[in-house]
Amino acid sequence: MSEQNPKWVDDLKKVHDRLQVDETFKAELRRSLIEEGQSYPQTRRSRRPQDKRKQKYIAWGAAAAVVAIVVLLWNLLPVQDMPRVNAADLRLKLQFNTVQQLGQETSVAMAMDQDVTYYAIPTEGVYRQHGVSYEQIVTGKVSELAISPDGKRLAYVDGRELHIWEADTKQTKRVLEAPVPLGELAWSPDGKQVAYVRHDPATDTLWEAQLSSGEQHYLTKGSSLSYFPNEEKILYARQEQIYTLDLESGTEKLWGDGYSPVISPDGKYVLYVRKDGGDPQLEDAWVSDLDRQTEQKITHNRPMDAWEDGQPKEGEYQSSYSLEGLVWNTDGQSIAMYQVTETNVEWRQLVRYTLAEREAGPEEVVGQAVEALIYRDERHAHDFFSYDPGYLKGTSPRQVGYTIVNTATEANGKAVVTAKIDYSYQFPYYKVETYQFTLTRGNDGYLIDNMEETDSIRISDWNGEMVTTTEDDQRDQLIFPLEQVPVDSGWTHVGFGNIVYRESDHGRTIWFLVKQQQGDHYRMRLMRYNWDKGTFKSLGTLDGVTESSMMIIDEAEQWAAIDVSLGEEKRDIAVLSLKGADASPVYLSDKLQGPGNYEDIGTRLWKGKSLSFYVEWNRRDVFFNYSADTDTTQNK
Structure with a gap:
């Protein structure tokens, strides 16, 4: 004969079924109730004497005492049942x-x-x-x-x-x-x-x-x-x-x-x-x-x-x-x-x-597809297409960021998303390609039906000159030579480091690193160049840094994350504010707690104000998030 629950248990279940509960809070509440209940002797019903069943109700009653008054009051109020969420309706x-x-x-x-x-x-x-x-x-x-x-x-x-x-x-x-x-x-x-x-x-x-x-x-x-x-x-x-x-x-x-x-x-x-x-x-x-x-x-x-x-x-x-x-x-x-x-x-x-x-909208689908490529996951990127798009993942240069420009809806109901995709690699080079993505909404949500490149620009170091280049990597327009870059007193310029280019309603901007030397001492200076006005502004410095292999800047243009070399053996990530010339870098190796020295470390993507980066320990890549505004680091 089946065992009946006490009435208060049924009342409590009704409250549980009708209330909308924050999942994080619910998990913590469930955990606290389990911990409290474990202070009472409980075992599986099928493996204990029948006269011990009352102990289960004692434990339940103690755990539920704090919500008993809520149960009684709730039963006096008119309520509506919460709809069931079926597995077929889950959005994964x-x-x-x-x-x-x-x-x-x-x-x-x-x-x-x-x-x-x-x-x-x-x-x-x-x-x-x-x-x-x-x-x-x-x-x-x-x-x-x-x-x-x-x-x-x-x-x-x-x-x-x-x-x-x-x-x-x-x-x-x-x-x-x-x-x-x-x-x-x-x-x-x-x-x-x-x-x-x-x-x-x-x-x-x-x-x-x-x-x-x-x-x-x-x-x-x-x-x-x-x-x-x-x-x-x-x-x-x-x-x-x-x-x-x-x-x-x-x-x-x-x-x-x-x-x-x-x-x-x-x-x-x-x-x-x-x-x-x-x-x-x-x-x-x-x-x-x-x-x-x-x-x-x-x-x-x-x-x-x-x-x-x-x-x-x-x-x-x-x-x-x-x-x-x-x-x-x-x-x-x-x-x-x-x-x-x-x-x-x-x-x-x-x-x-x-x-x-909720279901991902057209902009989010395009963003997820590009992010998959930034994370070097070609298979995942293909999941956002309704067809086989072929090989998408860049190698040298590779995808490092993107910006959604706008979204329009065509007469046939298809969505058209315009996005700029950024490419870079270890040498002073940056490319921005503009694409139009056409998407259709089906049973599995929005999928990309077509992607078409509509524009592109390439900026590179050409023997000490910052220039644009053609599609076949030939020198094109001179932007400025290294000799034109302002020099800090007592220092000399050695060459260009990594580049980032942005184009917006405010104009065209190039951020670049310049290698500097003073005797036997080396450092890198971060600069900003206003292409439309032809003006330079000095930002922060990276003392002791001899080389950089990647630089990415957040969408709000507040922070730069730079893969750097500190001597021959030490690799690190420097996070530098773009707000002024006196900003000091934060080195992410100082934030880590791991099993000894790491083999490698590298930036991956700015998502809002959070930087995703990886650290390789014992041949395994571990991903973290660094919040520049709050200076906190979290695992991914």
């Missing part, structure tokens, strides 16, 4: 792949707890990224990760061992050692059990470990277990089909075709993988309502030339990638997964999606 925004060199992703599993991310790197252990910090918290050959619902404990697999790392104490405890290798992990909603996959010789099996006692027991055959947040059930996969298992009755039911299911933290949706049955079979990630009413395909896999044993197979095709490591953020607002491509080497990409509040 694909993020760029934050890897400087695609395929360089070295992690094999990850976990997300709001703005904290954990990465498992088999040869090194586990890294935790938060704010300016990228720290190694665990050593070993770690292959699987799972973060607890309250975000305070991390379960991980090291070979045949299951461990728990405590965020508060930074201590690790071994939970068990199995006779066979272990696989995927999942936390129970109350944080008292961890389920895991055992790779037994005959088949994969699912087990559950009680963390307080260390007791382990068998659940069923299968893999990729996920708990229902509000029921005594699990979801799991077996032979490319997904099942539910009632942990009280032992009843097993078919949920649907697919594998690797992961239930969202709020229990509304399931993220999983399914094959299309074609030739070659293409597997894609889907998100479905837990009750299977609606669903939508997230990824869009495509055939590619086949490979076998490191060699191409002539005339045959394979899936562009397979999918691994599907995961929800604990706040329910983002998901992530690995796309793995097998050619003569294995290429891994970690891709992320966020839940968007």
Whole structure:
């Protein structure tokens, strides 16, 4: 006989269903209630004496006391039910792949707890990224990760061992050692059990470990277990089909075709993988309502030339990638997964999606496509086109920024977006190309149907002269020679550094670096040139800097970010205000906390007042955001 909830629980559920709640606040409230509830003795209903059930209501009652008066008052008010958001109606925004060199992703599993991310790197252990910090918290050959619902404990697999790392104490405890290798992990909603996959010789099996006692027991055959947040059930996969298992009755039911299911933290949706049955079979990630009413395909896999044993197979095709490591953020607002491509080497990409509040408009779609190219993610850029646009990613020079000029709507309903795309590279060179993008709105939102270049300008250093160049890189118009640039007293000009060009209603402006020398001392001076008036203005200086390899300026023209060399070995990013001649640079290496010296560092993109940049540690690129106005750094 099913157990009935107390009336106040039903009343509280009605309030929950009717109120619009900020998701961040909701996650924090859920976490605080779990922590409070854990001070009371609770275990799974199916594994405790019946006379202890009252303890559950005591814990619930204590946690709900603070909102009891709200429940009573709310029941007196006329309310309307909040509409259900089906999986088919979710708006999932694909993020760029934050890897400087695609395929360089070295992690094999990850976990997300709001703005904290954990990465498992088999040869090194586990890294935790938060704010300016990228720290190694665990050593070993770690292959699987799972973060607890309250975000305070991390379960991980090291070979045949299951461990728990405590965020508060930074201590690790071994939970068990199995006779066979272990696989995927999942936390129970109350944080008292961890389920895991055992790779037994005959088949994969699912087990559950009680963390307080260390007791382990068998659940069923299968893999990729996920708990229902509000029921005594699990979801799991077996032979490319997904099942539910009632942990009280032992009843097993078919949920649907697919594998690797992961239930969202709020229990509304399931993220999983399914094959299309074609030739070659293409597997894609889907998100479905837990009750299977609606669903939508997230990824869009495509055939590619086949490979076998490191060699191409002539005339045959394979899936562009397979999918691994599907995961929800604990706040329910983002998901992530690995796309793995097998050619003569294995290429891994970690891709992320966020839940968007609205459908992306034409300007946003164009911006996302260009940003994907700036982040060197050609595959992601193609997702914004209704056709195959061919190779788009610049190399030398490459895309470094963009400006949306305007948007118009044609009589046939198509949107036309005019945008300027900036290109640069390590030498004193800058190019701005103007494009018209034509977009049509379909079932998947706006997609680009056509892009056409309408104008361009190129500015370069030509043997000590700042000039425009032609499309075939021939010298064109002289803008000014180096000798015309004002010289600081006691210094001499050695040559030009990087260039940025902007054109607006206020006129044409060139920012450029000039190399200066005084005896054995070197530095670089940032200058601004008003092309229409023919005037120069001195900005900040970079003492001790011998070379620059890239400079990008934010859209509001308040800050410059410059990739610099401080001697032969030291690379850094200097952020310099454009407001005056006496501005001092901020070096981003001073803001970082990481595992020793980094191999590389570089700018990527100004987005508003936030600078995205990467740091390479141990062959892995870690992306951060630096807020110039508030002087804070955050992980991406």
